[in-house]
Amino acid sequence: MSFINYLSREINCKIVYYGPGLCGKTTNLQYIYNKTNPEAKGKMISLATDTDRTLFFDFLPLALGEIRGFKTRFHLYTVPGQVFYDASRKLILKGVDGVVFVADSQIARAEANQESLENLRTNLAEQQLDLDEVPYVIQYNKRDMPSIMSVEELRAMLNPTRVPDFEAVAVNGDGVFDTLKAVAKLVLTELKRGTPK
Amino acid sequence: MASPQMVMYEEEFNQIRAIVDRLVRDANAQVVFIIDKNGQLIAAAGESEQIDTTSLASLTAGNIAATGGIAKILRENEFTTQFHEGERANIHIQLVGNRVILVVIFNNQTSLGLVRLRVKKATEHLNGIFEILLQKAQDPNQQTPFAEITDDDIDNLFND
Numbered sequence: 001m002s003f004i005n006y007l008s009r010e011i012n013c014k015i016v017y018y019g020p021g022l023c024g025k026t027t028n029l030q031y032i033y034n035k036t037n038p039e040a041k042g043k044m045i046s047l048a049t050d051t052d053r054t055l056f057f058d059f060l061p062l063a064l065g066e067i068r069g070f071k072t073r074f075h076l077y078t079v080p081g082q083v084f085y086d087a088s089r090k091l092i093l094k095g096v097d098g099v100v101f102v103a104d105s106q107i108a109r110a111e112a113n114q115e116s117l118e119n120l121r122t123n124l125a126e127q128q129l130d131l132d133e134v135p136y137v138i139q140y141n142k143r144d145m146p147s148i149m150s151v152e153e154l155r156a157m158l159n160p161t162r163v164p165d166f167e168a169v170a171v172n173g174d175g176v177f178d179t180l181k182a183v184a185k186l187v188l189t190e191l192k193r194g195t196p197k
Numbered sequence: 198m199a200s201p202q203m204v205m206y207e208e209e210f211n212q213i214r215a216i217v218d219r220l221v222r223d224a225n226a227q228v229v230f231i232i233d234k235n236g237q238l239i240a241a242a243g244e245s246e247q248i249d250t251t252s253l254a255s256l257t258a259g260n261i262a263a264t265g266g267i268a269k270i271l272r273e274n275e276f277t278t279q280f281h282e283g284e285r286a287n288i289h290i291q292l293v294g295n296r297v298i299l300v301v302i303f304n305n306q307t308s309l310g311l312v313r314l315r316v317k318k319a320t321e322h323l324n325g326i327f328e329i330l331l332q333k334a335q336d337p338n339q340q341t342p343f344a345e346i347t348d349d350d351i352d353n354l355f356n357d
Contacts, residue, residue, distance in 0.1 A: 091262040095235035
């Protein structure tokens, strides 16, 4: 649910990074944080366990610039990927304007990707949202790992509707901003269309 | 979309601003915030410049969401009030109309009783204002600032 403030001439949108445990959601946000000018970003918050696994969410506020005098601000969130944190994932999805599904390209994580994507669809449906109608992109992360699936295989498995998808190595930043720009653009285009209804 | 968009207009913003300003004075509080349930800061009054308001807004919304999740498990509708007591600062969090969150930060210059009393009064006023805002947001004739935006405008945002 975007928030339009006519007084401060701001538009705020919420983007959620979703995906299986250890796929690189937090790494995406960390890279964006490290590479963004200080004036365009706020503090990054990570609610993590002692072993640096996401417990509740990571949060990064980002200003992308102005459109016709309106400042566009994006709040980026990650969900905890581990299966048993499902209740937290549902909470973070509330009011989402755009979704990035971060898939782990490694062959061994194929099933985890599918489960997580199915979980995303189910959790969105609980708040009357259809993944096929929400601004949504996919990132195939960890392209530098040795035992990975081909992009064609990943696409066939995870992207039957052919939403915009990107290869990435989030630790090096490859594909990170391409993914962010694509989802931000879809969110703004959706707002332009005059939703929500 | 499941939940309607939040749109803030000058008239309602000024009314909200007046309520939070008054609440700071009446409750003798340090800071008062209004945040929507998705973590967007709507208004702030008092000594807010010393606080990272964006982070506070997001964490408070997360806190309310988690508490709401617990309520659901216990088959409660919502826990509408939370209070956290610290050594120097205390925080009172109130859910208003299940839509926005009223946060009051105060020290030992005032009492929890007074804060509660003033929050209750402010909540009644805020409820009415957000009801009007919701109606305006759902009005199909209401223009959004995005209506005139072109694909080129969006593309230009990403040309770096």
